Amino acid sequence: MGRTQWTLFGTKRFLPLFITQFLGALNDNLFRQALIMLITFRLAAEVGTHPAVLNNLAIGLFILPYFLFSALAGQLADKFEKSRQIVWIKIWEIGLMVVGAFAFYTSSLPLLIAVLSGLGLQSTFFGPIKYGILPDLMKDDELLSANALVEAGTFIAILIGIIIGGLMVVQGENGGLMVSALMIGLAIIGTLSGRMVPKTGRAAPDLELDFNIFRATGQQLKSAWNSPIARPAIIGISWIWLYGSIYITQIPDIVKNRLGGDETVVTLIIAGFSIGIGVGSLLCSKILKGHVSANLAKPALLALAVVSLVFCLALPDTSAAAIAPENLLSLGAFLSHPVNWLIVTALIGVAITAGMVIVPLYAILQAHTPRAERSRMIAANNIFNSAFMAGGTIIAAGLIATGLSTAQILVLYALANGLILPAASSLKTRLATAD
Numbered sequence: 001m002g003r004t005q006w007t008l009f010g011t012k013r014f015l016p017l018f019i020t021q022f023l024g025a026l027n028d029n030l031f032r033q034a035l036i037m038l039i040t041f042r043l044a045a046e047v048g049t050h051p052a053v054l055n056n057l058a059i060g061l062f063i064l065p066y067f068l069f070s071a072l073a074g075q076l077a078d079k080f081e082k083s084r085q086i087v088w089i090k091i092w093e094i095g096l097m098v099v100g101a102f103a104f105y106t107s108s109l110p111l112l113i114a115v116l117s118g119l120g121l122q123s124t125f126f127g128p129i130k131y132g133i134l135p136d137l138m139k140d141d142e143l144l145s146a147n148a149l150v151e152a153g154t155f156i157a158i159l160i161g162i163i164i165g166g167l168m169v170v171q172g173e174n175g176g177l178m179v180s181a182l183m184i185g186l187a188i189i190g191t192l193s194g195r196m197v198p199k200t201g202r203a204a205p206d207l208e209l210d211f212n213i214f215r216a217t218g219q220q221l222k223s224a225w226n227s228p229i230a231r232p233a234i235i236g237i238s239w240i241w242l243y244g245s246i247y248i249t250q251i252p253d254i255v256k257n258r259l260g261g262d263e264t265v266v267t268l269i270i271a272g273f274s275i276g277i278g279v280g281s282l283l284c285s286k287i288l289k290g291h292v293s294a295n296l297a298k299p300a301l302l303a304l305a306v307v308s309l310v311f312c313l314a315l316p317d318t319s320a321a322a323i324a325p326e327n328l329l330s331l332g333a334f335l336s337h338p339v340n341w342l343i344v345t346a347l348i349g350v351a352i353t354a355g356m357v358i359v360p361l362y363a364i365l366q367a368h369t370p371r372a373e374r375s376r377m378i379a380a381n382n383i384f385n386s387a388f389m390a391g392g393t394i395i396a397a398g399l400i401a402t403g404l405s406t407a408q409i410l411v412l413y414a415l416a417n418g419l420i421l422p423a424a425s426s427l428k429t430r431l432a433t434a435d
Helices: 002-010 015-047 051-079 082-106 109-137 140-169 172-194 213-225 230-257 263-288 297-314 331-335 338-367 371-401 406-419 421-434
Strands: none
Touching (some): 002 015, 002 140, 002 263, 015 051, 015 109, 015 140, 051 109, 051 213, 051 371, 082 109, 082 172, 109 140, 109 338, 109 371, 140 172, 140 263, 140 338, 213 230, 213 371, 230 338, 230 421, 263 338, 297 406, 297 421, 331 338, 338 371, 338 421, 371 406, 406 421
16 A cells, blocks of 8 residues: 555656645745735734734635635536646736735735735635546545645645745845745746646536526535535534644644743644644555545544643643743753653644544545536535634634633534544445445
């Protein structure tokens, strides 16, 4: 199984698509992190607005297209040749990066936010194609491995984008232009690799497009919810996206106010979390030996709850909020405390188990959806993912407002894994019946 997994990189059926999606995810996060850093350290003060307000506005506008246009994106992906659409979407990305370069040069906050929203829209149209085309390119026993590599690659790209984007943009007046030049280059390479993705034919050439995005969205969500296999798979996928977003959002607060660590510790924790999801993605493929099944969903969810609770219990009881910024622990000082190794290990365990849950569910959704409807089902999944993440974040914010600590919120979410177990169990039963 290990040989099959890694030899996919030697095939023309997989490598061009992997490179294209990896560079796309890298570019999204390069630009997003660069913009967040620029807002935090310069632009917010210039316009007299709190950085958190502008950052949340920017992220919200990046996610908004997933709600509004996923239905149309799924229809287009099913109706027309996917590989040709990939090329046009990547050309669109080059244009956005050129506009982004001008926005960085002029320090135009409205234009920078508009470009970020444009990247969100571009990603909205790419998502159903990326996951919809994989089953057409892969053999049955390769699908799980291909999803594992794509998922691992995506999170590694996110990590690299966050680190490089944050570091480059603060390098004086030319930081934004350095980021822009890199992103334009990556977009061009991604376009060239996109041209090499094999053609797979039109999945639903006779599909009539519905340009009423609200009606189309409602129909796709209804179709996904009425599917006995798609519904529990989508619930599980969306839950893991919610879970990951909650952890990523809370990590800076935990590091500073509970562990007394500085920015370098935050970077380490986020890096470990991203790598952990990649490891979990690859590990589940090895455990299941390429077989697309839900056998891992229930034990992985239970393991996710356990390691999450271990992480929360390992956190110090007392708050470090009173520590002055100059007294926060550097990376070396943080790692000199043995208990912090346990905390980091437990957090990576959270990420690994999350990766082990989500990858088989993606493969199930692809393998058990008719080819003519697959991209629309992926689009419905993307809408549910966005709704879960937005709802989970709002709930967490509300709980914090009531006086709960970050650690207490994470404990509640760890226990809430139990609410997803029935969906995992029903999915396993329904797949056994379908087979």
